[in-house]
Amino acid sequence: MSSLPLPMAPEPAADPILVAEMQAEVRELAKARDAVILAHNYQVPEVQDVADYVGDSLGLSQQAAEVENSVIAFCGVHFMAETASILAPEKTVLLPDLDAGCSLADSITAEQLVQWQAKFPEAITVMYVNTTAAVKAVTDYCCTSSNAVAVVEEIIKQHGPEVEICFGPDMFLGAYVQKITGHQPMHIWDGECHVHAGIRPDDITNVRAEHPGADFLIHPECGCVTSVMEYVAAGDVDADGVQMLSTGGMMGYAAEAAKDGSKRDVIVATETGMLYPLQKAAPQLNFIPANAEASCRYMKMITLEKLRNTLRDGSGEVKVEPLIAERARLPIERMVAINP
Ligand code: 13P
Numbered sequence: 001m002s003s004l005p006l007p008m009a010p011e012p013a014a015d016p017i018l019v020a021e022m023q024a025e026v027r028e029l030a031k032a033r034d035a036v037i038l039a040h041n042y043q044v045p046e047v048q049d050v051a052d053y054v055g056d057s058l059g060l061s062q063q064a065a066e067v068e069n070s071v072i073a074f075c076g077v078h079f080m081a082e083t084a085s086i087l088a089p090e091k092t093v094l095l096p097d098l099d100a101g102c103s104l105a106d107s108i109t110a111e112q113l114v115q116w117q118a119k120f121p122e123a124i125t126v127m128y129v130n131t132t133a134a135v136k137a138v139t140d141y142c143c144t145s146s147n148a149v150a151v152v153e154e155i156i157k158q159h160g161p162e163v164e165i166c167f168g169p170d171m172f173l174g175a176y177v178q179k180i181t182g183h184q185p186m187h188i189w190d191g192e193c194h195v196h197a198g199i200r201p202d203d204i205t206n207v208r209a210e211h212p213g214a215d216f217l218i219h220p221e222c223g224c225v226t227s228v229m230e231y232v233a234a235g236d237v238d239a240d241g242v243q244m245l246s247t248g249g250m251m252g253y254a255a256e257a258a259k260d261g262s263k264r265d266v267i268v269a270t271e272t273g274m275l276y277p278l279q280k281a282a283p284q285l286n287f288i289p290a291n292a293e294a295s296c297r298y299m300k301m302i303t304l305e306k307l308r309n310t311l312r313d314g315s316g317e318v319k320v321e322p323l324i325a326e327r328a329r330l331p332i333e334r335m336v337a338i339n340p
């Protein structure tokens, strides 16, 4: 599947006074509606700052299942809101812009998955959480970037080393999981996220030349994952300074650095929204984007104003058809339970 030349979104400039006023309005509306605001790490800063919880895909799913509020205002993309609705069917899940999709989730349909599975009837299917509810409904296990390796290891533990696995839809994450687990009978779908696939080996070469000795934090969806692993294997990059992490894992790295107060350059290969929470968590570190153009236009469709409108009007409800939701719940619950 080829990389789509989708436009990258510019970061919006915001007037600080208007932002503070609207954030106060959002908090009041959330309270009146008994809503919790969940936001992904790639959301714009003014949305992150008004949220009750900011995190990665796994953390957001766990929060959706645990919170007691009757409404979840989900600041992220559509598949995330669907996942929240499946895990918390009694709650109302609101997405401030229903067009906030995901190029990776679009890279496989349920029909395509069923046809692929028919070629490997014995295989266990593992689908990344960045998929539609319909795809999850024909999946055995879901995973996120923070537990993909642990999910595959669990399947090997339960079914033995010969177990055949169909993994998708992200080919870079699939190649990474296969390399780490060394598992062979594994078929990998050739989908990708246009933002992460756009972070190429050349970006790493260039940014390394500008910041020699910097640490690397790399999201396993990135198009540069294989080449960085090769640099490490060849001894060109110090293995100690390279970490393949989910966005939540990157936050863990920042929290550790904040404790010891150490100062250094850190190159971050993921969507650029991540720089904001990282810099906030560890201000003494110098976080540098591996590719400053890597902005997800879908994530940036959620604005403070749209969040205000959704809370005010109760608009943007995401509901999953009950039969699909019922079938999709088991692979999602398996994912949520495997927390490395
Ligand atoms: P995580 O937050 O789980 O690392 O996922 C990143 C992502 O691309 C979500 O769209």
Ligand code: SF4
Pocket: 077, 101, 102, 103, 104, 105, 130, 193, 194, 195, 196, 271, 296, 297, 298, 299
């Ligand atoms: Fe999807 Fe990529 Fe955007 Fe994440 S960054 S929501 S995977 S398009």
